[in-house]
Amino acid sequence: MNFSISFFAMVLIAAMSQAAEPGVLAEAEARLQAIYDRGEFRGNRFQAEWLPDSTGYITTELAKNPFDPSLARIDVPSGKRTVLKSRPEGMNRSSNRSPDGKRIVVSERGDLFVREPGSGRRIRLTNTGAERLIWNQRPVWSPDGKWIVFVESDDSQIKVRSSIGQGDPTFPEVRTTRFARVGEAIPKLRVGVVDAEGKAIRWLAIPIPTEGYYLGQVDWASNDEVLVEQMSRFRNKRDFYLCNVHTGAITRIFHEADPAWVVASYQINAGLDWIRGGKAFVVLSEMDGWRHAYVYSREGKQERKLTPGDFDIIGRAKIDEDGGWFYYYASPDNATQKYLYRVRLDGSGKPERVTPQDQPGTHDYDFSPDAKWAFHTVSRFDQPPVTELVQLPDHKVIRVLEDNKAVVAKLKSVKTEPTEFLTIDVNGFTMDAWMIKPKAFDPSKKYPVLVYVYGEPHAQTVLDSWGTSHADYHRMIADLGYLVVSIDNRGTPAPKGAAWRRSIFKSLGPLSTEEQAAAITELGRQRPYVDLSRVGIWGWSGGGSNTLNAMFRKPDVYKVGIAVAPKPQPHLYNAWFQEIYMETRETNPEGYQKSAPINFAEGLKGDLLIIHGTGETNTHIQITEGLVDRLIELGKRFDYMAYPHRDHGLREGKGTNVHMRLLMVRYLLDHL
Numbered sequence: 184m185n186f187s188i189s190f191f192a193m194v195l196i197a198a199m200s201q202a203a204e205p206g207v208l209a210e211a212e213a214r215l216q217a218i219y220d221r222g223e224f225r226g227n228r229f230q231a232e233w234l235p236d237s238t239g240y241i242t243t244e245l246a247k248n249p250f251d252p253s254l255a256r257i258d259v260p261s262g263k264r265t266v267l268k269s270r271p272e273g274m275n276r277s278s279n280r281s282p283d284g285k286r287i288v289v290s291e292r293g294d295l296f297v298r299e300p301g302s303g304r305r306i307r308l309t310n311t312g313a314e315r316l317i318w319n320q321r322p323v324w325s326p327d328g329k330w331i332v333f334v335e336s337d338d339s340q341i342k343v344r345s346s347i348g349q350g351d352p353t354f355p356e357v358r359t360t361r362f363a364r365v366g367e368a369i370p371k372l373r374v375g376v377v378d379a380e381g382k383a384i385r386w387l388a389i390p391i392p393t394e395g396y397y398l399g400q401v402d403w404a405s406n407d408e409v410l411v412e413q414m415s416r417f418r419n420k421r422d423f424y425l426c427n428v429h430t431g432a433i434t435r436i437f438h439e440a441d442p443a444w445v446v447a448s449y450q451i452n453a454g455l456d457w458i459r460g461g462k463a464f465v466v467l468s469e470m471d472g473w474r475h476a477y478v479y480s481r482e483g484k485q486e487r488k489l490t491p492g493d494f495d496i497i498g499r500a501k502i503d504e505d506g507g508w509f510y511y512y513a514s515p516d517n518a519t520q521k522y523l524y525r526v527r528l529d530g531s532g533k534p535e536r537v538t539p540q541d542q543p544g545t546h547d548y549d550f551s552p553d554a555k556w557a558f559h560t561v562s563r564f565d566q567p568p569v570t571e572l573v574q575l576p577d578h579k580v581i582r583v584l585e586d587n588k589a590v591v592a593k594l595k596s597v598k599t600e601p602t603e604f605l606t607i608d609v610n611g612f613t614m615d616a617w618m619i620k621p622k623a624f625d626p627s628k629k630y631p632v633l634v635y636v637y638g639e640p641h642a643q644t645v646l647d648s649w650g651t652s653h654a655d656y657h658r659m660i661a662d663l664g665y666l667v668v669s670i671d672n673r674g675t676p677a678p679k680g681a682a683w684r685r686s687i688f689k690s691l692g693p694l695s696t697e698e699q700a701a702a703i704t705e706l707g708r709q710r711p712y713v714d715l716s717r718v719g720i721w722g723w724s725g726g727g728s729n730t731l732n733a734m735f736r737k738p739d740v741y742k743v744g745i746a747v748a749p750k751p752q753p754h755l756y757n758a759w760f761q762e763i764y765m766e767t768r769e770t771n772p773e774g775y776q777k778s779a780p781i782n783f784a785e786g787l788k789g790d791l792l793i794i795h796g797t798g799e800t801n802t803h804i805q806i807t808e809g810l811v812d813r814l815i816e817l818g819k820r821f822d823y824m825a826y827p828h829r830d831h832g833l834r835e836g837k838g839t840n841v842h843m844r845l846l847m848v849r850y851l852l853d854h855l
Contacts, residue, residue: 204852207663207852208845208848208849208852211659211663212841212845214597214659215840215841215844215845216841218655218656218659219840219841219844220840220841223590223593224590224594224655225590225650226568226590226649226650227587227590228570228585229558229570229585230242230243231257231549231584233551233552233556234256235552236552237551237552237553237555237556238258238259239256239257239258239259240256240257240259240551241254241255241256241257241267241270241271242254242255242257243255253266253267254267254268254269254270255267256271259551259556259572259581260556260572260574260581262581262582279322279324280324281324281328281379282324282327282328285299285300286298286299286328287300288308288322290318290319290320292315293311293315293317293318293319294307294308294309294310294311294319295307295308295309295319295322295331295333295377296308297331297379297381308331308333308377308381309333309335309375309377309384314339316337316338316339317335317336317337317339318335318338319333319334319335319336319375320333320334321333321334321401323401323402323403324379324403325403325406326403326405326406327406328379329379329406330376330377330378330379330428331376331377331378331379332374332375332376332401332402333374333375333376333377334372334373334374334375334398334401335372335373335374335375336370336371336372337370337371337372337373338370339371340368340371341362341363341367341368341369342362342363342364342367342368343359343360343361343362344359344360344361344362345357345358345359346358346359346360346798346803347797347828349798349828360800362757363757363758363759364755364756364757364758365753365754365756365757365758365761365762365765365767365768366754366762366768366769367758368395369395369416369758369759370395371395372395372396372397373386373387373389374386374389374398374401374409374426375387376409376428385428385431387409387411387424387428387431387433388426388431389411389413389424389426389433390413392415392416394416395416396413396414396415396416397413397415397416397759398411398412398413398414399412399413399414399446399450399453399454400412400423400453400455404425404457404461405461407427407428407429408425408426408428409425409426409428410423410424410425410426410455411423411424411426412453412454414445414446416758416762417444417762417763417766418444418445418446418447418763419440419441419442419443419444419445420438420439420440420445421437421438421439421440421445421446422435422437422438423435423436423437423438423455424436425481434483435483436464436479436481437455437466437479437483441469441470441685442688443685443688444685444763444764445468447640447641447676447684447763448640448641448759448760448763449640449641449642451467451496451497451498451676452468452469452474454466456499456502458478458502458504459504461481462480462481463480463481463486464478464479464481465477465478465479465489465502465509465528466479467496467499469681472680472681472682473492473493473494473495473681474495474496474678474681475488475489475490475491475496476488476490476499476509476511477489478528478530486530487530489509489526489528489530490511490513490526490534492515492534494513495678495679495680496511496512496678497512497513497514497521497678498511498512499511500523500548500550501548501550501554502528503525503554504528505554506554507527507528507529508525508526508527508528508554509526509527509528510523510524510525510537510548510554511523511524511525511526512524512546513678514678517647518645518671518679519615519617519643519645519646519647520543520544520545520646520647521545521546521547521648522536522537522538523537523538523546523548524536524537524538525537525576535576537575537576537578538578539578542561543563543647544562544563544566544647544648545561545562545563545646545647545648545649546559546560546561547559547560548560550575554575555575556572556573556574556575556581557572557573557575558570558571558572558584559571559572559573559578562648562649562650563647563648563649564602564604564617564646564647564648564649564651564654565594565598565601565602566591566649567587567590567649568585568587568649569583569585569586569587570583570584570585571583571584572584597658597659597662598658599622599623600619600620600621600622600624600661602617602618602619602654603617603618603619603620604616604617604645605618607670607702607705607706607709609698609701609702609705610698610701612673612698614670614671614672614673614698614702615645615670615677616645616668616669616670616671616702616706617645617652617668617669618666618667618668618706619657619658619660619666619667619668620661620666621662621663621664621665622661622662625712626711626712627712628712629712629713629714630665630666630712630713630714631664631665631666631714631717631719631855632665632668632703632707632713632714632715632717632718632719633660633665633666633667633668633719633720633721633851633855634667634668634669634670634699634718634719634720634721634741635652635653635657635667635668635669635720635721635722635726636669636670636695636699636720636721636722636726636729636730636733637675637722637723637724637726637729638671638672638674638675638695638699638722638725638726638729639674639675639691639724639725639728639729640674640675640684640687640691640764641676641725641760642675642676643671643675643677644669644670644671644675644726645669645670645671645677652669656844659848660848660851663848663851663852665855666712666713668703668706670698670699670702670703672695672698672699672702673686673687673694673698674686674687674691674695687764688764688765689764689765689774690765690774690777690778691725691728691761691764691765692728692729692732692753692777692778692779692780693732693777693778695729695732696729696732696733696736696737699729700733700737700740700741703715703718703740704740715740716742717742717855718740718741718742718743719741719742719743719744719851719854719855720733720734720741720743720745721744721746721747721847722746722747722749723747723748724747724748724749724750724801724802724831725750726747727746727747727748727750727793728746728749728750728751728753728780730744730746730749731744731746731780731791732780732783734746734786734787734789734791735780735783735784735785735786735787736783738786738787738788738789739788741789742789742790742854742855743789743790743791743850743851743854743855744789744790744791744792745791745792745794745847745850745851746791746792746793746794747794747795747833748794748795748796748799748802748807748831748833749780749793749795749802749806750802750806750807751779751780751781751806751807751810752779752781752806752809752810753765754768754775754779755805755806755809756806757801765778780810781809781810781813784817784819785819787814787817787819787821789854790820790821790822790850791819791821791822792821792822792823792824792846792847792850793810793811793822793823793824794824794825794833794843794846794847795807795824795825795826796826796827796828796830796831796833796835797825797826797827797829798827798828798829798830798835799829799830799831800830800831801830801831802831811823822850824843824846826839826843
């Protein structure tokens with residue numbers, strides 16, 4: 184009898200859901216079209232270039248005819264506008280244009296040439312042949328315009344992978360690309376210097392380890408010396424060299440090493456900045472467990488730590504050498520936000536916060552050359568960006584440049600519950616999280632939960648900033664009756680110290696899976712309206728991998744998973760990223776075994792949807808097809824959608840953005 188009642192109740196509920204579904208999906212589709220096709224929530228981004236003398240800036244203005252933009256010079260601080268016929272001399276000078284502005288260095292089919300637009304003269308600098316296995320790139324003129332430094336990349340030892348190219352689908356073409364996979368050959372690099380007349384190339388004699396290496400900053404330190412930043416293959420060592428182009432002498436001016444890594448995939452620590460006319464430099468390092476700025480002499484002697492304390496620099500902002508200040512971004516008390524600070528270059532005094540204390544959120548500054556003015560942009564998760572011209576250091580607002588009023592009004596029509604930022608304590612660690620609640624939220628009710636996860640070292644998802652973490656999409660999901668939650672576990676690049684970030688070294692996956700599951704369980708304990716019997720999870724790329732791990736390793740926590748472009752076999756991923764955090768299978772076999780979702784596929788109990796593009800150049804579809812075969816072998820039920828010829832972002836093709844996300848909506852409504 185109970186079975187019959189339960190059965191008919193299920194049939195009735197299913198019928199009601201099917202009756203309501205067309206209207207729900209139509210509304211969801213309309214909102215997705217507003218988000219992705221028309222960009223109604225995207226907001227405008229103020230763009231301008233500062234004049235070299237900081238007296239004003241140049242901006243492009245769209246007239247009534249959007250194909251006929253005009254240039255305008257805006258005076259600082261009066262705001263006087265002057266229409267220009269052409270860009271002023273000295274503006275937008277890129278490294279491929281010579282210092283005198285008369286010549287340009289260009290790359291054609293892997294070779295470098297100097298062109299003289301005035302005379303039509305063309306000078307060949309390199310000659311690598313027709314095979315296109317060697318590429319000459321990143322050319323930079325010397326300050327006196329006599330020399331050009333460049334990087335040669337030899338791909339001849341990298342394996343070739345084949346894929347189906349676009350074209351006539353009845354006679355598909357096979358295209359080949361070279362892909363440096365974990366543990367295999369990577370590009371062979373060397374740095375060359377050639378004079379602007381194309382005479383003999385001089386190769387700089389920096390050390391060349393047999394396993395290969397990577398290059399960061401390659402630039403001129405003077406007319407005679409080149410600065411080269413060299414990083415080991417695993418990025419656990421970093422050296423800066425000064426290379427004399429005439430004598431061939433090589434001097435190492437900076438070295439650091441760490442058992443894990445010193446430069447991560449997001450490259451914040453990379454590069455240096457010269458000060459005191461090239462007699463000293465500022466470099467970022469995590470050598471003491473926190474990301475700090477240090478001043479070194481040109482000879483390589485550490486002079487001082489500019490930013491002492493138990494906090495991380497989030498990034499560089501500006502060096503104002505005339506004023507004696509180093510500007511940087513930090514948020515010592517809240518890893519989800521970002522503020523501007525400054526400290527004296529000579530080490531005197533304490534760091535000062537420049538961003539006003541009463542302006543929470545994420546702040547970015549585009550400084551004038553003299554550092555007396557800046558385009559200041561502030562946003563929050565639920566607050567579209569506002570850009571204003573400010574005077575520094577007192578942060579006086581001169582005028583608002585972009586307020587995004589249209590987006591603010593649009594957001595009000597769809598957003599009723601403010602996004603809640605919260606912290607979750609698990610096993611002695613505090614993780615940041617946010618939660619989006621549905622319209623007409625009732626705390627006395629139980630709501631299903633959708634977790635958005637990334638959880639890998641390349642990015643945070645919990646940021647108090649506009650336009651992050653698929654926010655507009657997640658607001659739409661919440662309004663279907665879900666709580667949408669995202670959590671940053673240890674290993675994400677939050678400004679919480681090097682130990683936080685390096686905790687996942689040699690094992691991407693297990694730690695994030697454990698902490699994500701523990702956090703959502705703790706959230707359910709704290710918030711009675713969180714229905715722990717109905718928890719779904721989704722993610723993209725590394726988040727797709729974490730989704731698979733969640734579904735396979737924590738099947739009693741997660742009932743539904745949607746994995747977009749995952750990498751279930753990390754040893755088949757690219758060497759450049761994966762080796763930073765896990766080295767290779769030869770040096771770390773246990774880590775690769777425990778990190779690969781494919782090795783735990785037998786744990787799947789819930790409903791799983793895998794989405795991939797067949798034209799992937801990043802997480803190649805074959806990495807996922809191995810998992811598909813494994814799930815079939817195990818007799819597991821799952822769903823799989825392959826979008827033809829789409830790459831990692833799944834943007835190609837009319838309607839793809841909306842179609843894919845509507846597919847996810849349907850899957851959630853059917854299974855959660």
